[in-house]
Amino acid sequence: MPHILPQSFYQSTDVVTLAQQLLGKVIVTNIDGIQSSGIITETEAYKAPEDKASHAYNNRRTKRTEIMFGSAGRAYVYLCYGIHHLFNVVTGPEDHAHAVLIRAIEPLDNIEAIMERRRINGLKPQLTAGPGVLSKALGINTNHTGTILFDPKSPIQIWDGETPTDIVHSKRIGIDYAEEWKDKLWRFYIKDSQWISKK
DNA sequence: CACGGGATCGTCT
């Protein structure tokens, strides 16, 4: 039987390994009375304070980044380019501003609702492959920042799933400004999946 | 299929 991931899952100090372990897990949302879910197929690790690609680089604490310094297993959702809501999982002990950006999912339950939210009719990668579109597909927005992911009563939860056999490691997307940190192979995706934002 | 650019707004300087 599948079970919800406990808070202890998120508490590891090794965010790079956690990003890989999240592949195959299942995000379940219960938002506006509609339940839907998807299998995580692509992730990226962000490791403040040293990681220049992280919003919390150099332990920069602002109203926006504060949640990343809190306890593990909560959602960090922020607005990107004024349009897209990007969903992250906060990991590590308190005061370690680690997070995993979820970049793509494979639609699982209530695909009708997912297609309706996306205004796309058809099961193709553009439906849920990409950090902005997966949030839209599951109904996630910035108001969900702080949501506890290990509570079955929460609007966003993450459940156990099938562990993938082959994982591809690659550079993170869209962080060219991060100098030496831009070349870290901290983006991970399931090799055989078609639900990937970019090969 | 590769590219180039516009959309759009909260956040931080």
Next chain:
DNA sequence: GACGATCCCGTGT
């Protein structure tokens, strides 16, 4: 006042 941890659509090949 500038700029994104993006996406989509238009153009040209």
